[in-house]
Amino acid sequence: MARITAGVGVSHVPAIGVAMDTGITDQPYWKPVFDGFKKSREWIKENNPDVVFLVYNDHCTAFSAEMIPTFALGCAAEFQPADEGWGPRPVPVVKGHQKLASHIAQSVILDEFDLTIMNKMEVDHGLTVPLSVMYDQPEEWPCLVIPLCVNVVQYPAPTGNRCYNLGKAIRRAIESYDEDLNVVIFGTGGMSHQLQFERAGLINPKWDKEFLDMMTSDPVKASQIPHVEYLREAGSEGIELVMWHVMRGALDEDVVEVHRHYHVPASNTAVGHIILENRPK
Amino acid sequence: MATKKDYDDIPGTYVFDADMSRKGYHLNMFCITLRLATGREAFKADESGYLDGFPMTPAQKQAVLDRDWNEMLRLGGNIYYTSKLGACDGITFQALAAMMSGSTQEEYRAMMLAGGRPIEGNRYKSEWEGKE
Ligand SMILES: [Fe+2]
Numbered sequence: 019m020a021r022i023t024a025g026v027g028v029s030h031v032p033a034i035g036v037a038m039d040t041g042i043t044d045q046p047y048w049k050p051v052f053d054g055f056k057k058s059r060e061w062i063k064e065n066n067p068d069v070v071f072l073v074y075n076d077h078c079t080a081f082s083a084e085m086i087p088t089f090a091l092g093c094a095a096e097f098q099p100a101d102e103g104w105g106p107r108p109v110p111v112v113k114g115h116q117k118l119a120s121h122i123a124q125s126v127i128l129d130e131f132d133l134t135i136m137n138k139m140e141v142d143h144g145l146t147v148p149l150s151v152m153y154d155q156p157e158e159w160p161c162l163v164i165p166l167c168v169n170v171v172q173y174p175a176p177t178g179n180r181c182y183n184l185g186k187a188i189r190r191a192i193e194s195y196d197e198d199l200n201v202v203i204f205g206t207g208g209m210s211h212q213l214q215f216e217r218a219g220l221i222n223p224k225w226d227k228e229f230l231d232m233m234t235s236d237p238v239k240a241s242q243i244p245h246v247e248y249l250r251e252a253g254s255e256g257i258e259l260v261m262w263h264v265m266r267g268a269l270d271e272d273v274v275e276v277h278r279h280y281h282v283p284a285s286n287t288a289v290g291h292i293i294l295e296n297r298p299k
Numbered sequence: 300m301a302t303k304k305d306y307d308d309i310p311g312t313y314v315f316d317a318d319m320s321r322k323g324y325h326l327n328m329f330c331i332t333l334r335l336a337t338g339r340e341a342f343k344a345d346e347s348g349y350l351d352g353f354p355m356t357p358a359q360k361q362a363v364l365d366r367d368w369n370e371m372l373r374l375g376g377n378i379y380y381t382s383k384l385g386a387c388d389g390i391t392f393q394a395l396a397a398m399m400s401g402s403t404q405e406e407y408r409a410m411m412l413a414g415g416r417p418i419e420g421n422r423y424k425s426e427w428e429g430k431e
Contacts, residue, residue, distance in 0.1 A: 103386030221415025
């Protein structure tokens with residue numbers, strides 16, 4: 019049977035991708051950011067997931083203002099890295115696991131989470147930067163990827179509670195799939211940051227650290243954080259953190275924190291990262 | 300009943316809700332065409348002619364021509380859309396953030412390296428009153 023063994027929370031700051039694509043990760047500005055990912059890269063090599071279920075948001079790239087699905091599941095055979103205005107990132111094409119994705123769609127929809135099904139979708143930095151962070155720069159991504167795209171751009175994003183419960187439904191779906199697969203789930207985005215208007219540059223490390231603590235030890239409490247708290251305390255774009263609850267909901271309540279990394283800044287953003295493992299059964 | 304907006308008292312922030320999205324729809328739909336090279340080239344070749352292809356308000360078109368980033372937000376633009384116009388001009392997210400918050404590039408970069416804009420004093424509009 020397929021099983022979820024671990025969860026990864028990670029920021030998906032576009033500048034992290036640019037730093038890798040332009041080969042400047044050794045510069046003093048970037049070194050502390052990437053030093054914190056060394057252990058993560060070793061960990062994922064060892065853990066070697068067959069499939070990464072990747073929760074991210076599109077930044078007005080594949081979805082324009084014409085269409086704003088709250089949850090969209092990528093069921094295509096592959097997903098092309100998108101041009102976001104600077105040319106597409108020079109990273110491998112992302113390959114999906116179509117059968118598992120369809121199985122998840124069916125299971126989760128019958129579980130009363132009404133997903134949008136995407137049979138064609140380009141993916142932006144929200145999805146490719148976490149892969150780069152964890153896998154560095156391979157010729158091909160070593161895993162298959164099932165993208166779950168969440169609306170966090172037009173208010174309101176789904177609630178933390180909804181995301182947490184969707185995570186549980188995704189876990190039920192994956193664990194009822196009849197193929198021996200090691201699945202790791204990523205929740206991406208955040209941490210505190212505001213990209214716009216006069217309060218741009220807002221960072222709240224104390225709030226971020228409390229959020230990371232809750233990810234490990236009190237996920238239910240974390241899932242109850244109201245939207246206005248993200249907007250006020252973590253900045254208008256900090257609300258991306260709701261996506262971490264999908265990841266956390268898919269894990270056991272009791273997990274082992276195997277790695278954590280926090281650094282300010284990467285461009286306008288606080289970089290946060292955590293790896294949580296389910297305890298072996 | 301009016302839609303409840305408990306985020307209205309956050310200073311220096313536009314929350315991109317349905318009201319803003321409605322207001323900025325055509326502005327944002329223009330911006331997203333700059334995502335692809337064909338759009339960027341056509342826009343660069345004739346900015347106002349290109350803008351005339353979109354049913355935007357005159358004020359929205361002027362804000363684009365003026366690269367008035369905050370005015371675009373006021374008129375319903377969202378940063379992920381306006382950043383496509385930024386990219387078309389070769390301006391990064393960080394450079395846009397400096398401009399929108401009224402800092403020089405150097406000041407803004409230094410602020411971020413020093414830990415970013417602090418939360419203290421920046422939670423409520425009331426805390427900004429009297430600030431110029
Ligand atoms: Fe993002």
